[in-house]
Amino acid sequence: MADLITLRVTRYRPENDTEPTTQDYEIPLRKEWAVLDGLNHIKDHLDGTLSYRWSCRMGICGSCGMTVNGEPRLTCATFLEDCAPGPIRVEPLRNFPVIRDLVVEIGDFMRKLPQVKPWVIREEEASIDSEYLQTPAELDQYKQFSMCINCMLCYSACPVYALDKDFLGPAAIALAQRYNLDSRDQGSAERMDVLSAAEGIWSCTFVGECTTACPKGVDPAGAIQRYKFTAAMESLKAFLLPRGTR
C-alpha cells in the first residue's frame, strides 16, 4: 500500500459556517505530487465540495497561491514530500477576505493593478512596421520584474498590507517599475502620482517578506526602495528648483 499523508484543509462554507473550520484528508504521498495534486485528488475522489483556484499546474498562471504550513506558497510548486510527514496545513492566502474554503477575494489587487498603468506608454506610437529595439543591457533593467505572475503571495506575506489595506502593495509597485525601467516606455511621469502617494511606496517599511515569498524570483522590496530614491529625488528637485527648470 502506498504511503499516505494528511492534508489539513481550511473549510469555510458561508451558507453553513460562521467560522472557518479544518478538515483532514488522507491522500497518497507520491513523489511527483505537489500540494495542488493532493487537492485535486480530494476534489476528484474524496470530497467534491472542496473549493480552490488553480489552472496551469506549472507556476505560470498565479492562481493556486495558498498558505501551506503557514507560508504563502504556490501549491503547484510545493511538493508533498518536502512537507512530509505532515499533516500539511492548507489555508487560504492571508490578508484577503475568504469567499469559500481556499478561495479568496482578489478584487482589491485587481483594482490597484491598473492604477499603476502596467503597460508600455508611448507619447507617440511609431508606425506599425517599425520596431522598438532594445539592447540586452536595457532588457536586464526590468526583466526580473516582468516575471511577476500576479499570484499575490507578496500581498499575503506583507505585514504592512495586513495592517493597511490602502497600501498599493508589492506586486503593483514592482509591475510599475517593470514598465518604468523599460527603455521603450515613456509613462513614468503618469505613474508617479499613484506610486509616490502616501499609500504607495511610502507605506512600505522594507520588511522584505514580499521578496522572500515571491515564487518567481522577483524582488518587489528592491523595486520599492529603488523607486523611493527616484521619488525622493523628484520631490527634492520640486522643492529646490524653480518651476521652469524641472
Added chain:
Amino acid sequence: MSKRSTEPLLWLLFSAGGVVAALLIPALLFLFGLAFPLGWVSPPHYAHLAAVLGHPVSRLGLLVFCVLALFHWAHRFRYALYDGLRLKHLEGAINLLCYGGALAGSAVAGYLLLTPW
C-alpha cells in the same frame, strides 16, 4: 498631504543615516573596540588623535554622522511604534518623540562638537 510632502525628505535622512551608520560604526567599533585594545593595529598617539578630532572638518563630519544616525533611528523607531506596537493612532505624539528626539539629539551633538573643547 503633510505625510506626502515630508515623507521623502525623512526617508532620505533615514536612508543616508543607514548608509553612514552601516559603514562607519562597524569600522569605528572594530578599530577602537578590537584592533587598538588587542594590539592588532598600533593605535595613534593621544595627541595625534586629539588633533584629528579637534580639526573642524572631523567635527563637522562627526556632527553629520550623529545627525543622520539620529534621524535614521527616528524614522525606524516611528514605524516600529506604528506597525510593531500598533500605535498609529498616537501618530502626533510618536512623531514628536521620534523626530523631536532626533532634533534634540542633533542639537546636543552640535553643542558638544562645535563649541571649543
